[in-house]
Amino acid sequence: MSTQTTAGRKAPGTAAGQPSQTMKKAGAWARRAPLLPALVFVIVMTQLPFAATIVISFMNWNAYYPDDIGFTGFDNFVRVFTDTNTREAVVATVILTVSIVLLSLVLGLAIALLLDRKFLGRGIVRTMMITPFLVVPIAAALLWKHALYNPEYGLLNGLLTLVLGADAPQPDWISTYPLPSIIVSLVWQWTPFMMLILLAGLQSRPLDVIEAARLDGANNWQIFTHMTLPHLRRYLELSTLLGAIYIVQAFDHVFTITQGGLGTANLPYFIYQTFYVGQDYGRASAAGVVTVLGTIIIGILALRTVFSMFKEES
């Protein structure tokens, strides 16, 4: 997408004479026209379904009652906010998103800082660190549920037995800590994503400036807080925002590990249930619209928080 960078410059080798306005316009359109089909395609594929969802969210539409379809105004939204299960889904979504984003951000930053140093086998370690992000979510969720958390044959309880002997406690992880179980498995999956973005940020630091700071007597901590973090600001914002948008939509882990039980049903799972189990298209659409609005709000809040953090520092 280099159209903007070349538009302002004169192409090398053209005559010094100014081209006329019409020519300029034609030139601009000649550049835009090839992009139009893609733009139209994107609008049709993304905005139209969303518009349809908004329309349906104001409708009373249950597949089981085809004779009973009509507009009900804000009824679906009222029910989304008054229904106990929906309220719980909103709470679960917020808890999951905030904790997973923050934890994977902190972990990702720590790992990125470690991987930013030169050591033998760095390439291999980096590849291994990225791997969790490449595992298909549903497969990762199954792995956590059965291979790790399972009280009978899971790795966690197996390790406890190995370390503490035969009468080690054998907790039923998912039943005892349902939300933490899902959070940990998702943090495992999303830490590499955060790490990748932050590592890219770290590697674009101008090292000569850091060298200079070191000569001026700054210690590691000062360099980190006054130079590295401000430099990483954009990368932190980006990873928080992208992470939050993706993690709000986390579905596979809730579906696989707890089936939405034990207070872990988040909004995507609730929408899935309302749509597929309840066949209630109106209410599912309303919950979907609420989720999108929530994501936008979370995104803005996340950006603001990060933003103000740096304002205080400067």
Added chain:
Amino acid sequence: MVNNPQMVDLQALTAEHFTAETGIAVNFTALPENDVRANISQEFSSQAGQYDVASLSNFEIPIYAGAGWIVPMDDFIAADEDYDQEDILDSLETSLSYEGQVYGQPFYGESSFLMYRKDILEAEGLTMPEQPTWPEVAELAAQLDGAEPGMAGICLRGLPGWGQVMAPLTTVVNTFGGNYFTVDWEARVNAPEFTEAVTFYVDLVQEHGQSGAAQSGFTECLNNLTQGNTAMWYDATSAAGSLEAEGSPVQGLLGYAPAPVVETDSSGWLYAWSWGIQAASEKQEEAWEFISWASSQEYEELVGEELGWTSVPAGKRASTYENEDYLEVASAFAEPTLRAIQEADPENAGVEPSPVPGIQFLAMPEFPAMGTQISQDISSAIAGRLSVDEALDQGQELAEDIAEIYRAREDS
């Protein structure tokens, strides 16, 4: 249709044995259970006519029949001399009928019963009563708990889902005298009988059940019994086939008792994947031809000879249980299965009359969503995160919402 093994077999056998004889080509769409339900309900509610036949269960048949989305089959049955409707088990015919007319033909059916390790009971000097009651089963579970290292007394589903924990639990509620709704559409989910039943179930699974109960569904319990991690299991009769299969470590070690009761005479559930013909279909005659072949005795024999008698779609015809070849592979569980299906009465599942039929579910469109949401709280109760009262109070709110809609409909 749903992509269960029996259906996949049917798909494989159709071209050679049905199309070749009748000249009717059959195009199949097979999907997992959840997806198939969603697709079928969209297709049939809009009467798109894209499919002539769909695999519907005895949950959908009364609902679809009431909505006029599927056609009655009585005329087809009367005109078809080769089709033996008499042979279909009565309880199934009833659950696939609506206002006295047959709307569905079963493909395979199941009920529920109590499976237990005969050898362990014997070693402990215990006996299983002819018709166990739930308190007796709880007693046995307490005595069998830890009979072998790592062996729980009983395995019961705890995984959320209207087709998971709600199925066995609802049969327990029925026999304790509880119900979801009265005939006048009053919600009864936190009523004393309902609470007593759920408390009993939750206590039993917490005290003598498997570990990880809140995440155990049908599959997990099947594994537990197969691996020797539990002494008893109350679940679907269809589980027996894999428990008694060649190579199963518990083959020949199991006994089968009727579903435990308290106040009713029987409490086994009733479920059958069946065929319905879409009202908008333009090929109803051909659709019936296919259904009458797929649900026939001849088809069962064909599967037995071609694929083996363990793969037969059983549990729907009396003649299956007189077939020597089938009994040879199913001798351990054939009789208890047949009896459980015959005794199931979806019209009178509980002590009190119900406004809609169904044993382990209520045949109403709102039940899947309501049952699933209640089941999430019950699963939390099994995990010890909620009290049974809290779980059922929330369930009562959901049920009351639905009851209100129905009361309004009846008044209008």
